[in-house]
Amino acid sequence: MLYKFKQRFFLDRPIYFDVAFSYTDVQEHIFEIKNCLKIGHQDVNCAVVDVLRATTTIISSLHNECSEIYPVISKNAAKIKARELRKKNIKKKILLAGEKDGKALEGFDLGNSPSNFERKIVGNNILIISTSNGTKAIHAVKEQENVFLFSLANLSATASSIMKPIMKNYNLLVVCSGREGKYCEEDFIASGLLIKRIISLFNKKEYICSDSAKASILIANFYKEDIYQALLDCSWGKHLIKLGLKKDLEFCSRTDWSNVVPKFKNGKIIVS
């Protein structure tokens, strides 16, 4: 744990926690939160997760001093973005990264294995990244003011950073990237862990959980002893192992090793 001194927050009304299972669910959840909390014109605070592997890769890159990251939703969009940035004569090196169905995109500089995004490669450079689910999930919430990205790597740092916007709007929608629009276990476990970290920062009674938020905490509690085993057992983890990427599962299971909390705003990810 990087956080030795835990700041305590006292709230005047409960926080509402919700979890969306994938990027396809997001709009309905945002609509319902705004409706329930009667905050039609305000924003919903969002935390997007793709444990295996997009948000872990993004945190890893920013941790290694990548200067900014542009998440895009397809290989083509990545190429268009690169062209656009090059036209602006940006002096920094522009790297293309990404995957589809777990495999690295052909012709790109990097895949989506977070351990490959080393300081000597990404440091002070710009990254454009396209992945199957994670970058779609980030774009699904682009209309909201506060979009944080997290994975197991920065759970506690995210919990602390997110308290400020939460104390304004009293809500948090955790967005699992999922797998092709469907539920995946690893993101749901991370969602439960994040909500638990946030709850630990204030008085226990000051929150309300949606059914899905409640379920995420129960699943996280079940796996608390061994996240790595959960990654080995989940469907996407098994798929990555088949592709020879077991080392990525080890890397992605490491918890709370970074203080970096990425924020997405105006199409760009920077350290918040």
Next chain:
Amino acid sequence: MLYKFKQRFFLDRPIYFDVAFSYTDVQEHIFEIKNCLKIGHQDVNCAVVDVLRATTTIISSLHNECSEIYPVISKNAAKIKARELRKKNIKKKILLAGEKDGKALEGFDLGNSPSNFERKIVGNNILIISTSNGTKAIHAVKEQENVFLFSLANLSATASSIMKPIMKNYNLLVVCSGREGKYCEEDFIASGLLIKRIISLFNKKEYICSDSAKASILIANFYKEDIYQALLDCSWGKHLIKLGLKKDLEFCSRTDWSNVVPKFKNGKIIVS
């Protein structure tokens, strides 16, 4: 438990269990199951659940000797169906039942409180029913050959009945009705309980669970001691309590009191 003598089944390959969170998810799940199991032209076995309250009401009605039930997806569709049946000069009484947002539909004979579907009312009569989520979920899988309906009321009976089709196609998709296209806890708990009941009928190693099926078992295990408390705590349960329908939660939490396993085929629900 109604089942004193448990039949044991021995399979030559594992059963694949999957759970869809709501009627909006169903088509993607069916597509993926067919793809994964390479059974493109075969059917996916489906078990639809709406604990609060549609499938409990349907089981209750058939248990009380209602002769057949037509589930429809709207109030208007219910009226059209009634007109169509009356034109056929069916001698049986045709009853209209249903709800929207938890409230009984105006002008209909019955709402969606399962305890109201007594023998003296529904016995030997025909029922047309429209509900917010449950009847939509049933229609979402109407293309499949084997569509069973279950709730807590008939868990063990469903597990036994469903073994025959499962032994043919080696798959089961449990379809939660959910709430307005989103996850709801009570259906997910029932899904986990059904899958556990089925697993108990054969050798433990003869199955594979999708991430969502695995999660449903974990959530069911958490609540095993007190389903009624789970219904009191879930979001739809709280909504029904606000509408003065707490007695429905008590009724719907009662487990394994019926041997009736409804089956949906050609727009009609009958006892399988």
